Amino acid sequence: MSRVTARRPTLRITPNGEIRRPDTLAVEEPLEIRIGGQSLTVTMRTPGADIDLVHGFLLSENIIGSADDIVSARYCAGVDQDGHNTYNVLDIELRGPVPLRPRNFLTTGACGVCGKTALDEVRTHTRYPVPAHGPAIDATVLAGMPETLRARQSVFDATGGLHAAGLFTSGGEALAVREDIGRHNAVDKVIGWALRVSRIPAHDLILIVSGRASFELVQKAVMAGIPVLGAVSAPSSLAVDLAAESGLTLVGFLRGDTMNVYSGSERLVIPHASAVGTA
Template sequence: MRINGELGAGIGWSAATLLTGKGLPVAHQEAVLEERAVSIVLNGQAYAVMMVTPEHLDDFFMGFLWSEAIIHDPEEIITWEWVTENGAWAVYLQLTAAAAERAQHKRRQVLGGSACGLCGTPLLAGLIPFAPLESSFCCSPVSIRTLMLQMQEQQALNHSTGTAHAAILGYRRDYLVREDIGRHNAVDKGIGAAIQQGLMPGEVNVLGISSRLSFEIVLKAIGFGIPVIAAISGVSSLAIELAESHGVTLIGYARDDRMTLYAHSERIQKDWMPALSPLCD
């Protein structure tokens, strides 16, 4: 397999054989989504090893540390450096004393896969370090549909490989999209990108995802003050419970001119009203 060597490339090429019922096997080179081990080292101590698509990696660790409640302000990251060897990546970060102490209390125990949001967390107690949200934001169903369509249009990695998850963050009548092999990673990248663009908790109104919606993704949204989450696929029971208790509007099956509201539906207008922009506020 041949992999692009640039940081942030995200796509490699593999020899493949196509079999169909229409003729002989066809050998060709096929685009595949990269998955690499990324070690996160905080103040000289290994914190976690995550399986990530190596694109927008600065966004990833920024959003990951925020979602872990290790940093409360981007200024708590003093400096960082990326190192790569034999196809694996490591980021060495220097944190302030307060952030380093939080990390020490939350240190993970095992490798976290690309499909894993809370793998390796030592204790299940205290998994929700964020307060319930209070937000007066509301929008129409068609604005949610528009945002989800924009996410699909912007999925460059998925268009090339058919393998990437995506997250879209809607804010100030604008949006940003990030992709990854892992749905949790895509959300972390989105939050990290928002932070690096100067957005702070409560300034992003909607999170859309291209996958199912689980507890961990609701938790990440709460941590960044996002009051509405929409998923193309279904939602889990624990996601609904967390959304209900923490003031988050939860939407599943947001596709094909339909959606299902599971929690705090008061933020969504009940008639399918037209909107002039992706977000109505």
Template structure:
């Protein structure tokens, strides 16, 4: 897919006046700046979280957040999403099944999340770690496929190309083709958007892997496992907690994926080193 063929998603960036110096020459111009707004999530009328996010693919974001946080166990527990716009931000009103709402009340979080903040507002240490589903064995993957997926992710980052200020997450096939890409100023938000898009698609999440443009933190690992994806490839490093969770969950975790280089932290048996069919 060619970058020029992908339209810039409405609401993702705006032209603002800027001044500066390049090559010792002063300039006065307009430039694209990534949009960042408060996005509130309500479940059955109850306020739950406020995140700072890029206001694109909001339905994907709402669904993905609910799934990756364990509020929903499946897409069928979401009955509808209403978007309410106000000068101070956007509210996403989710109508969910009573069972999902009961789970939410048991594991209450009231996050006021800064960009990229994962655990802000968690009420107790018991809420940090939670039971995760068992991951399927998944396909045999190659290091070449992972490298290809990261290259395709970078080439398809439309918003990043014009603003230089956003993260992205992609779901890639076993051969490394990036079929779904989502962007956001927050790395967790980008992954949540991808999880939502993946849940709405006809793709089998377990047959591919996720590539992200950030470090592999604890919550990035948790969200990947919750989505049923057996491998997470990150452009930067893993953390100790992320590595521990990935090891326990059966997730293959790769970091520093840059060109043909990578570091495998957990379950290297999924990466057989054979050439990708690309």
């Protein structure tokens, strides 16, 4: 059985009657992250690319700054009712000691952070500030990235239940695409990939996400030095505030040939068109 999808019995009600059949669902399981045997956090995620997820998470939380900071990552104790390893506990050995603050992270799945404190903390602690200039991105190329991202969402095609994140070059090439039940996990997975292949700071890459742009997603982009974040849906007010303060280009409602640019419009090369006034 796939660890990414699962089948469950379903009663489907239609205008023509009832249909009983199995449905394919996205798997959601806990992943406990340990540092040197000490529990750090538990995140609910879709199994797969766990090593990338942990690398991205630890970078986002400013616990590590490079892949070299991690000596090893191994699955450990954790079995199901049949005695098989669940692969839901990942223990990380770091090269140096790190003071761990239980559950006092910059980002959690439903963190409810205080805006001003979090803004100050990100500005103070990011190791890879967003570059003041570049890269220049053709708005028409940016507009095509969500379609490329969508074409690579194979698990979403089967379940309709996953978010996706992708890292792109300014020319529109998708370097890494990851899916997950949690949008923040999908972002951690692509950032973790970039960290492991020495693409952090990601000053020349664009992050595209399939849903909305929340504060935590902007925060993760800033921590990785990513200069452009594009979202298919809307950003939050605090996401726009952090993007503007950090010098990040934030684009929302990236659909078809239209988009809303909330900050950093100077990075976009916009095709000449007649101006449209406001009422």
